[in-house]
Amino acid sequence: MGELRSKIESTRGGVMTAEVGAVTGTLELVTTVSDGTVEVRVRYVDAEDLYTVEGSPTKTALPEAECHGRICELLTTPGEKRGFNEDPTTLPDEIS
Template structure:
């Protein structure tokens, strides 16, 4: 397992769908964790303790060097402060 990557973001209108608690909104954090080529994607309320699995976002990488690029691509999709 490599070191998880985390980034703050603001969810757009409608929020972000999680597997654990449904939709969450507002100021959030994204965390991606790479283990044996598999990327697990989680979000949480900024500064909170509990992470929630982001619905349908996990993926398998052919090269672990792509982890950072995948993290930033997800952040680009999720960070929509103005909709």
């Protein structure tokens, strides 16, 4: 039960956070799984401030590494398109 980290490229719409809204570009993803719950945070690479991804914490039954990989996929999959814009990515109620 520790933190897993990966560098990801956001989609055009970015990753929606609770603190500052959508963040875009090259981000560091940080996940922590504990007792069926995963906390998901992101920050700009080489920055100090971590931001909570919208929907975090969320439920999971997946092993830590598999959950982290699935979240990487979710946050780098483009959101719904609205005209010329793309919705930012968020987390579902459960990571499976």
